[in-house]
Amino acid sequence: MSLLIKNGQITTAADQYFADIYCEGETISAIGRGLSAPAGSEVIDASGMFVFPGFIDPHVHIYLPFMGTFSKDTYASGSRAALVGGTTTLIEMCCPIRRDEPLAAFNLWNSQADGVSACDYSFHMGVTRFDDSVEKQLREIVGRGIASFKIFLAYKGAFGIDDTELFHVLRLAKELGVIVTAHCENETLVAELQRRLLADGKTGPEWHEPSRPTCVETEGVHHLMTFAELTGAHVYIVHTSSDDAIQAAVAARRRGVNVWIETVVPYLVLDETYAQGLSTNPPQRAASHSTAAGDEGKKKPNFNGAKYVMSPPLRARRHQDAIWNALASRVVSTIATDHAPFDFKGQKDMGRDDFSKIPNGIPSIEDRVNLVYTYGVKRGRIDLHTLVDSCSTQAARLFGLFPRKGTIALGSDADLVVYDPNYRGQISQKAQQMNVDYSAFEGWPIEGRPSLVTVRGRIQAQDGKFVGELGFGKLLQRQPTHF
Amino acid sequence: MSLLIKNGQITTAADQYFADIYCEGETISAIGRGLSAPAGSEVIDASGMFVFPGFIDPHVHIYLPFMGTFSKDTYASGSRAALVGGTTTLIEMCCPIRRDEPLAAFNLWNSQADGVSACDYSFHMGVTRFDDSVEKQLREIVGRGIASFKIFLAYKGAFGIDDTELFHVLRLAKELGVIVTAHCENETLVAELQRRLLADGKTGPEWHEPSRPTCVETEGVHHLMTFAELTGAHVYIVHTSSDDAIQAAVAARRRGVNVWIETVVPYLVLDETYAQGLSTNPPQRAASHSTAAGDEGKKKPNFNGAKYVMSPPLRARRHQDAIWNALASRVVSTIATDHAPFDFKGQKDMGRDDFSKIPNGIPSIEDRVNLVYTYGVKRGRIDLHTLVDSCSTQAARLFGLFPRKGTIALGSDADLVVYDPNYRGQISQKAQQMNVDYSAFEGWPIEGRPSLVTVRGRIQAQDGKFVGELGFGKLLQRQPTHF
Amino acid sequence: MSLLIKNGQITTAADQYFADIYCEGETISAIGRGLSAPAGSEVIDASGMFVFPGFIDPHVHIYLPFMGTFSKDTYASGSRAALVGGTTTLIEMCCPIRRDEPLAAFNLWNSQADGVSACDYSFHMGVTRFDDSVEKQLREIVGRGIASFKIFLAYKGAFGIDDTELFHVLRLAKELGVIVTAHCENETLVAELQRRLLADGKTGPEWHEPSRPTCVETEGVHHLMTFAELTGAHVYIVHTSSDDAIQAAVAARRRGVNVWIETVVPYLVLDETYAQGLSTNPPQRAASHSTAAGDEGKKKPNFNGAKYVMSPPLRARRHQDAIWNALASRVVSTIATDHAPFDFKGQKDMGRDDFSKIPNGIPSIEDRVNLVYTYGVKRGRIDLHTLVDSCSTQAARLFGLFPRKGTIALGSDADLVVYDPNYRGQISQKAQQMNVDYSAFEGWPIEGRPSLVTVRGRIQAQDGKFVGELGFGKLLQRQPTHF
């Protein structure tokens, strides 16, 4: 099968030019002007459209047993949602609990995707225990094409590792040349603050943020930085939510620590007032620099905020500005989602009397690119190249997928997003592919949408609809790249 | 005329892949595999070579009346040197003194290049006075394709402007959407420190650095940052030499100031011991983290150091590490040269009894790319993409030349460098194109060299020799881009 | 004449103990328990009272031709107000304008106080021009007992000096061992911002702060720090209003700069909402950490704010917390007033159509100690020792008055404040000694008051009333102390 996309404005992390793209089989085989295709080729006219490399979401959860329940998506619904939103590659967190064996966990997670996923995928291998047996299994897993680990400084007892384990994971990662992604919150402080708040009768979702204040996140980052400095390992801070945490990483980078920073889309467009149940509207252009709670300031905190509970929590508005600035100056490398879908009814409300029991997550795999385009690029926060870089290219580079993924170049996989900047619409739970009973962005206007999305040359989504084939996605083989 | 470059590894700021490049006339018209060219085309086999976009040096002096003498290069020698070294576009500082009229100066500077230069060029328009007449002329000059200004916080009386002028230049720049490049050293402190040192009989070139310590540079940067913050102008700090100065800009960027940082190649490979006349050798791999003065530590400071006098001065070794780190993390955007060639005999020695009379400059236009490749990429300091980004792409973006220059893409100018990573040689004054009687890097090994250099499709240099046509270079039309 | 103060709790910057104090003539001649006094001595029972050393206000204006008018106090009213409020020594800014001769100015200022002042006094000698003649006069003035200079980085044309003058003033100060007090705001930025705001029709007092934002102050501090670093001079930043400015000084101190920081009482208890005309009430205990504008949030900015116009301006609330913290940890050394009384009617309203014409100043010489005691000590912000240290001892040390002033010790001047912590009252313009038609703190409760105030053994104020003798105050001879 062959595909010719004509007349689009090719836009990568670095370049922007008009050209046709011809895909023979799964890869890009020609980029040029006035290309013609053999008979039988599919030909798409992308006039007036951007053509982006397929987007990569380097931080998602599809199969997630968590807090006594399971996240709602399967690879069927999740990969469809990803594709409709322009994301052609997922890197899922493979999260065994402490007592699980890594290989078994890897096989389990992989089995959820294998033959089901409509987009390509890989895993960050969660390391939630470290001993000789684990080390041996990790070496095997890296050999099977997994070039990154995931560790938790939070979630004591379940996922968290102790300092000795942390040191040894980082040493192993340094030896193997794989990067370590890390959830940086001090687990003890979270546990103690939760206990204290609940004991004081502070049980609503509005108390989730005070149970994990920015200093708890900054402590986690600072801690990781010292361990990275002394082991030489390459590390990647997932879902960075605050200016303070960013600054701790920037200071470490100055002294030579190999650290990269991820943020996730909720931190860019939402703030703590949503988790208080006080806001639901999109950020206003004018209000984006204000500290005001918006037009619903008279309401009292309420349980609707549970929809917006994730960890680290949504922060005060000023952190939004700081993170956008840090993206614009490439201090923050990637925008992921930490997609973790739990229904409001039946799941989120398990925490109705205790915020610490609200399953964490704000589903956004489907909306990431459109939100960043609408509220970032169109609002003048970042330019188009930064959108591509942070939502695709950097993830490919850091995680051993480049140049197969993350760019539009000869020989690269034909993962392409023909993006329509003239589309106008609204986000709505009813229309979404994600298998969850609400949208955190219900009714928000978007000012652009993928018109066509391909995975390795095959058209999988078109104009908001999944038109492809489940099971087409592959587990990507990644090579260690950080020595 | 057409040109086909086959089998090279195309390497841009973002991408790396194997492909042929076909240039029809002055631009890149096809990039593909197995391209063929019409009869009569020149065909180059780039197997085993990198193909880079032509490099841009955004900070050079060719015509420079300075400190009572003139820099030695003309556009004939200077553009030849640039091309041999892989640089296909120069942006020269047009530096009228305070009493000169901007338009006359612009015409004068342009007349030096017009019909002479073998490579393309533009100017940063020096603003060394600001009043209504100047403003009017600046508007006209911007209209003639000059999208950047240059200001000096140093060089009192000659080039320096006062705070009111500074404010109004930045306001005008903001209005016109042009970026302001700035030499950041506090002029009064330099003047007073020079006076004090000379009065104390401290006259040798080793006293040049103490007359402009890092805090003088940091003061300049901090000062500019506040003015940029309050006017909203986009600013660019030229020849940043110290970690302290970088940190002042980083702090400003965090609060939203639109600032970019340039360093120049001498700061990356030389240090204060050279200006003391104590070092001449290239930095050792192992020694690069040490603070030792190297193998010549027993010598006394001597006038040979005059060859290494520039402003800001070469710093203590630790700043090298800091600047390489800042390049690697994209905190510093560009590597230029501040090329300003003065002979050791007859010019530099005007300052034999008074370091403040040594004409400032370390000629390096010809060696920049090879030095960064050898002592940066090959030593593991930065990767190839960062080399391209800092030596070409970022300059194109910031100064309104992108995507015409700065990348390899369809429709871009066919400014290409076929780079031979297997070349081994040494830098030598005897072999150089620059019209100056010494090389600051005499005898230094280099581990790569441009094998072929084209300007708009025409081969201008080959294997260390200029093979092209003088006068082929054009004044580039640049559009304001920073609003 | 002799005086015996019995049973008080003597409280100095360091000590607290119960003892009697006997003053023979002008000095403290005995401190002990159960002291008795010769017949004819005045005996005061200070049971239940604190006995503090006389407070020193190191930053006041009494005679002040400024902005086309004169401040309202004379030494008669000003020194009475000081004494009633517990301040026994004033250091006034002697502020010639640029064209004035320093000696003539010194004589003029001194003549205002000589024979009139009821409390002791000295001057910081304003240096608003620097040349050989000025230098000679400054040497003579230092010889006459003036151990400190005052410079302005603000007030272009009137008081401000240029960078060369700044360098030479600091050099002279270093040589003479005198400290240089400095008003740190960049004058050009203020002038340009004023012009822009007024041109935009922003004429009310609420625009005074935006015309001198914190970055303008920080720029001034950073600038001074570099000059102090390179000259070695001891410097003192007057009326520091923002956390940002403090941090710039702290960073300099870390690298060895000899710098001390003064704040003034308005910054500790007022904020920008007062200058907007939106607040008049004292800070609430609970609200002190909030960012809310208080109970009058519905009002529109109005000209009543002119009462609260001073420079640097009152800031956002968060700076209050920062300054209190910096006092508690001794980062900020002194609390002064910058007392400068202008009537609301007839003076402040000269700026009714143009905030830049509002005479600057918030009269507070009379209220300083009571405000710091009530809103600092009683609210748990600082302890009693810090009150004494910042309102008396540090000023004595820094300005060459210690141990004559600033402590309670044998041989020290008998400047004593018997302070009644059980007094409860309110501040009121009607009751005040200051010759000005409003109080910035009208109706504010105070929870303590000087019961008795002595100057060199003579009782000058009692329970809110001046009971002493005008003209008793002396010009203090100060010795240079900073080498």
Place this chain on the structure above:
Amino acid sequence: MSLLIKNGQITTAADQYFADIYCEGETISAIGRGLSAPAGSEVIDASGMFVFPGFIDPHVHIYLPFMGTFSKDTYASGSRAALVGGTTTLIEMCCPIRRDEPLAAFNLWNSQADGVSACDYSFHMGVTRFDDSVEKQLREIVGRGIASFKIFLAYKGAFGIDDTELFHVLRLAKELGVIVTAHCENETLVAELQRRLLADGKTGPEWHEPSRPTCVETEGVHHLMTFAELTGAHVYIVHTSSDDAIQAAVAARRRGVNVWIETVVPYLVLDETYAQGLSTNPPQRAASHSTAAGDEGKKKPNFNGAKYVMSPPLRARRHQDAIWNALASRVVSTIATDHAPFDFKGQKDMGRDDFSKIPNGIPSIEDRVNLVYTYGVKRGRIDLHTLVDSCSTQAARLFGLFPRKGTIALGSDADLVVYDPNYRGQISQKAQQMNVDYSAFEGWPIEGRPSLVTVRGRIQAQDGKFVGELGFGKLLQRQPTHF
């Protein structure tokens, strides 16, 4: 018994004046000029001498089972050494290991001092485990006059506590109003670095510092700061050795954390070259700003360095400057010793083949004040008031001994040091009271010495000799003071 000290220059943290001091019984009963004493009083002429308040060493070890051996001093030798050196109060670390019961430990430690010590003493109660039983015992111990805890973030398994224990200790301390002193080094990093160095055959004392680099200390401080911020506890960082650690505390103080910083005398006068066995001489005046290793630069690291092994380790020279600067600006509050005497022969050499087995400690209880006077005050680093403040007054304030100790005031304990600034001598192991077979300062000149030292009115030491009574010292009752 009564004592009259005449004609001395009384010098406290704040004051300096000439007066006589009369001590009736154990306290100061009169301070005045021309005092006379009843017959039978001891009368001392202190002409030409300073009279200081007795110095307090808030961080010593006397009874110390550690690393398989015992420190050499008893309260007999240790208190004699303290007194000869001018220290009249010790606060010892009571350091049970994890499995010990606090009360039993407290009793054991107290029994070592009770009836033996010649000077007054108290304990910081080590908390090396935390559970309900421990909490109960701690409450009782506080009730018995112990107003401070000691915790270790280092020494895994032996003394170190985990994060949950840390949180609860701080909560309890906050509730009880006691301050928590903390050893801040990350224990896991130390353990791992030790293991790695030893595995690499790096066994000499010169590897002790690389096993505990400054970032390990800074990590400890940063960690503690976050826990202090969230509990509100008052904390005190013991033996701070590096600029980096200080800055972490300063940053925390800015955001309101209640933290104080202690350094110890070895960090002020020694550096890493001593622990490498490369230096033994006192710091040279000129060399104090240099980074050179001194005159013994040709030697190889050797085991003599073991004498200088303590934790945190001696650092690079630049940290000395930073700590002196921080003392001068009162950023660092106290100078202690961390006195822990182990013989070179038979104890230190247990680590001849393994630096991690060298018992930690540099004996200095006897030399602290003379070293600070000679190398601090006489070298112009700090003034006399800062000496008194950091070596006496601040310890008294922070640990609930003020104003009984730490000052010279009516009613205070008559702990006095008549200090002879004209004494010239040398430190020598032979002459010392400390029971240890070497002096870390052998042959160092000192330029002052206590001439007379009293404890509660009794003369205990005179001119370098102990002349008092063992067993005179008392366990001090301290009250919680930090709420």
